[in-house]
Amino acid sequence: MLKEMFSLFNKQQKKSPPSAEKLAGDRADLKEKSFSNSLQENLSTIKQLYCIPDNKDIKLRELYLEGFNREAALIFISTITDVKSLEENILKPLTENTASNKKVKDIVSIQMVQEITLFKDAVKNINKGHALLILDGEAKGYLMDCPDFQSRAIEKPDNEILIKGPKEAFNEKAVANISLLRKKIRNENLMVETVEVSQRSHNDVYMLYIRGLANEKLIDNIKKRLGSLETNAIQNLPLLEEYIEERSYSLFPSILTTERPDRAASFIEDGYIVLLMDNSPDGLVLPATFWSFFHSPEDHYLRIHYGNFTRALRMVALFITIFTSAIYVAITTFHAEMIPPDLLLAIASTREKVPFPAVIEILIMEAAFELIREAGLRVPSPIGPTIGIVGALILGQAAVEANIISPIVIIVVALGGLSSFAVSDLSLNFAVRLIRFAFILSAAMFGIYGMTAFFVAGLFYMVSLKSFGVPYLAPLSPSYKSSKDTIFRRLVKNEKLRPGFLRPADLQKKTDGT
Template sequence: MKKNIFKSIRKLFNKEPQFDEKSNQHRINLKHQDISTRYEENLEIFKTIFSFPMSCDVKIREFTIRSLNRRAFIIFIATMVDGEYIMKSILKPLIENPQPSRDIANIVSFPIEDTKTKIGAITEDITTGNTALFVEGDHQCYIFATTELKGRSIEKSDNEVIIRGAKEAFNENLFDNVGLIRKKIKNENLIVDHLVVTERSRNDVLLVYEKDLVDDKLLQAITKKLNSIDADSVIDLSILEQFLEERPRSLFPTILNTERPDRAVSFIEEGHIVLLMSNSPNCLVLPATFWAIFHSPEDHYLRTPYGNFIRLLRLVALFISMFASAFYIAITNYHVGMIPPDLLMAIAGTRERVPLPSIIEILMMELAFELIREAGLRVPSPIGPTIGIVGALILGQAAVQANIISPIVIIVIALSGLSSFIISDVSMNFAIRISRFLMIFSAGFMGMYGMEAMILLGIYYLVSLKSFGVPYFAPMTPHTTSAKDLIIRPVPMKLRFRPGYLKPKDMVRQGKDS
């Protein structure tokens, strides 16, 4: 009896709220119908669909086609098209051309993109920037590709800055982004597949891959995942990324987000799939492993010794950023015997007048450092670096002089914070920064034993992660055939194989076996 009562209460609280559908069902059904041959009926339908003249950027122009002696109208969204070109290449020939012709394509000087009959399909074309022509008595609508959207030109990468290599970055124009990839892969096997991922906003997503490399099962899994998205709108790739992740609440990223075309191309040529989306100045690489996210494109542009030096430096920075603060707390609170006597006396001398325990010192300064970092990013760029430098200097010096923080804590926090800046990937950077706080609490609770327990839990968690069926630490574990480009990068001549965990159709990078 009690169990039934508890179940009823649980269902009552967990029940999702029910809302009445307020959408115009008549308009939804209308989109599945064909257009009429009656001029007035078509005009009234599309005026109603686009709320004309309430929506001020929707333009409808009525006229008579001289050569056919029939009424017609065009409809387009003025903010998405080249209006002058429409007037010269479509309207003017239709109105002024006296030569008799039954074919619209022979009258206009603008090429017809398509002809459609469904009201819903025509509406989608108009909302993407195309112009629709309706002719009295015609059972089809003529579509002209007149889209002209304003956007940024191709610029340098802001987040993934490198010294050598290409400086181009993706922008918000989908065609520019595809062109940047096509420019680097001159191969007929490069496929650009189009999908629409939402019902209301109809967001365009492009899957870019090489058909002679990509694994068909991986392609089907990604396509199925995209088609299963149930949302009204996904306005950016960063939001789409959260829909695609197997564990959206995971601390560590399982999808690589990059704004560099050269980096995207290098993954495509290994057998990965890249997603592009309109209005997004970046791309998603699927699947992604820890090593793919940890690496930087500059590792390959530099000569092998230099690239390996930078990669090892990045690995050391990762450990310093994650463990420096926690290690300081552990040895000062629980394992004093690990410190040499002279250094112990120096630390004791600096902490003599500090009334707070070391974990409180560390947490205060870590929080202050994060606040300064975020403040420097959010304020206008000319004063952002100034706020960071001045804020850190004044805050650190004042805290030491007030005997609230010991000088050695300032050194530890500064070293830990600077090390985190070397990790270029934004998602991985956040994961390391949050993990640092987990390590601090575990060190404050049980010292080195707490750190070891947290490290073991972290390793267990990381090896359980997968990205579209690919283990997070592949090809290290489980071991698969690859180019062995994990921590130490071989010289380019030795990079013979593509990643085995992707199951590419062609494993060998180079044409001849040796």
Template sequence: MRKKFFKRILKKLKTSPPNPPEVSAHGEIALKKQDIKDTLDQNLKIFKSLYSVPDNADVKVREIFIPRLKRNAAILFIASITDALEIEARIIDPLLHESESDAEILNIISARSVKTAKKIEDIVDEVNNGNAAIFVDGDMQCYLADASSFQARPVGKAENEVVLKGPKEAFTEKALVNLSLVRKNFRNESLVAEKAVVAKRANNGLFILYVKDLVNEDLLKKVKDRISKIDIAAVQNISLLEQLIEDRKNSLFPTILYTERPDRATSFLQEGHIVLFMDNAPACLVIPVTFWSFFHNPEEHYLRFPYANFTRLLRFLALFNTIFISASYIAIANYHSGMIPPDLLLAISATREKVPFPAIVEILLMEFAFELIREAGLRVPSPIGPTIGIVGALILGQAAVQANVISPLVIIIVALGGLSSFAINEIHFNFTIRIIKFPFILVAGVFGIFGLTALFVGGLYYAVSIKSFGVPYFAPFTPKYRSSGDLLFRKKISSERFRPGYLKPKDGIKKGEV
């Protein structure tokens, strides 16, 4: 009896509940493909149904009578994203007080821009973008006035790409503001901002920026084709778009650059790159990019030649330090102790005399603790974050050493590697370096220096095979292209004569005239 009882229960648990009935939207979709009607009542009925008026409190319909035309009219807009004062001053007031008998509606309305549309879906798209739709009884077209007013925070400082010398402005969550910041840096008529839609249901707009005199047409077509193939209900911001269009979605190595600095985006545009903007993201995407794009810091061109190369050398050493210092310690301590001077070897042995764990366990424990402290410091409120990082590291490290769980040398090694990782300021590349150090630690614990070398060579082979929109990842170092030579060390500003050859720009030589 018990077995039957339990079998019945398991059968009920395994049986999936019936799917809820699907509500078809085909009728609404078909309606949007139609043209508007010639009577105001019919049009209001259609659009009130589409926007669920009066249940939808955010959508407003203002009905007026135009004395000059002796006809009724209605203005439809979404209150939260439309400037009501603009509608009152630029649309309603002129329509009510126009005295000329032969004036056209397009000439009466004094909004920033006015256009007409007949299809219902076109009108809906404009209203969803914050514009006002004016319906006039007897007209087979709708008048669309620009009155959008999306809320956004003011322009502030960059939080992730901090510079000591150079512009402090950063992008905001409003795409038009970001476009103005770029145009402030690059005031040229050849800068093109094409608009596209990446999600039909949510109507998420995307701006594709490029310099038409420089950008390679094949590269531009490849980017547009990849964007047009996106088939998803909504793409809220640029971070989601990045994951949809990147080359290798499961790779640790990023192939698209994410930056929040207008000056950096402008410098890429002037080289022949393509930049993508969307609302709701305080940054842009740069396409295509190479390994060197992530390695470079936007401040280096603002510093004098020797200072910039000194910081690059430090960052290059920090890159290798982050990846190899912990793994090298394990490999040398476990398999190649003969490489250590006798006095240092005795000192290391003395510090590890009471530690019960092997070196690899010590390193993994401390690396995990360091990453945990870093993540906790980022997620808690800003006044508490630095305190958690400092206090947590001091207390945890000191307690671990006193309890003979971790040797003091391991604390020093992990701290050096962790501090070196902070020198890599690009978000995605920073994650790449922090993650790949763990495979190196494991391989070093099993195979020593030989395993470490083999994994490094294999990783190089893999990285060289990566492409960003057809551009080799290590270009122009390999394969070799004509470029400015801005790789490990940058040249003097006056010596940077060529744009990157791997982009195949229309004009490969930097010069004063355009």
């Protein structure tokens, strides 16, 4: 009985379908094959690679070309190929041609015709929206450039909103984003290079920089880091950012994200490198310093006094966000002598019936504020403002009347929370919000001395940070030759130097188009 069961099991194992690993290995072997002179053999390989006819958006068109007196086949993916262009510029000229001495590239009216001999090149380009033409009797294929990926139109920025300045924003199509940058940088030295960063999905990253201006060592460093990635898929830039940043666990961001073409163009003209990808409505600026996150694109569009005034407000708001709640906890817990007597009595009277210490009050309200902020972002837009009003007014007032929270705590937390909105960059905003909780805990344990020690340690840490070899607080620390665009900026006509910490090939800004 046992022998019969074992024999039956072995027969089933032999009849079982091949494993996924074996299928993947077989397809990898097929990709390495070269085209043969037999059209049917080439089509058989294509059908195996794309699972035709099961894969419904893969179109295979077999036809007879009278001019060449031979059979041919056209393969393309209908959902990402411009079918109208394919019919008018490829199929129609090929079928109407009667001359036998012409070549394919002389007949079709398409932007690019590329000859290939390997199936892996065919698959890679078909997946990018190109069409593949195969002729019987020729051991090669012809790639036709006719991609048509669907995407949004050029719209206004959602996050980096400006009152004065351009209103265009990147979308999810890298070709459109490159076009927006080339519209602003009309320079033959603007380089657009591609690096493939995933082994299975074959996602391309576009590197944009100005040749002869950007530092060659920096370019090679970024290319090496991108080329060394070993992963199946990286679909967009936020995922890529985690792979290439130097300190993944650092609170402070080291790569700047922007959705504005004008801002990306200004960085490129200063010697920075910008990365773009399909499926990402933004670009990555490399390297990035703290000041890059602190600045707003509108600072240079406003007149110098207006721009510097907004920067001063932003810096004050940054310190208010980080320190207000922590200072309240430190003073009420350890340093009551620092408060004027009248104010001390007022605070004591409001906290008379509150059962919690000051740090618990602050943490409760800070957590409630973060919850309200998150809820306002995630719910549908018409409901978001309503949630903010209900959470801030009703819950806050109810908490005070229930003697859970004192009124001054609501004032302190609201001031810090509102000030945090002045930090426009999303990554820096998250860092500031998290650091605020660390300062509250340090103030609760050691008072002003704990806050001071934590602040000094934070400065030491920021000085140690680097973004692709560039010090995080440059050009303030260490000092480099530059236009000193840190907290305050100069007149645009007086900003004559590019950032020295980038080590650009040309430090002096010129007006001759170089």
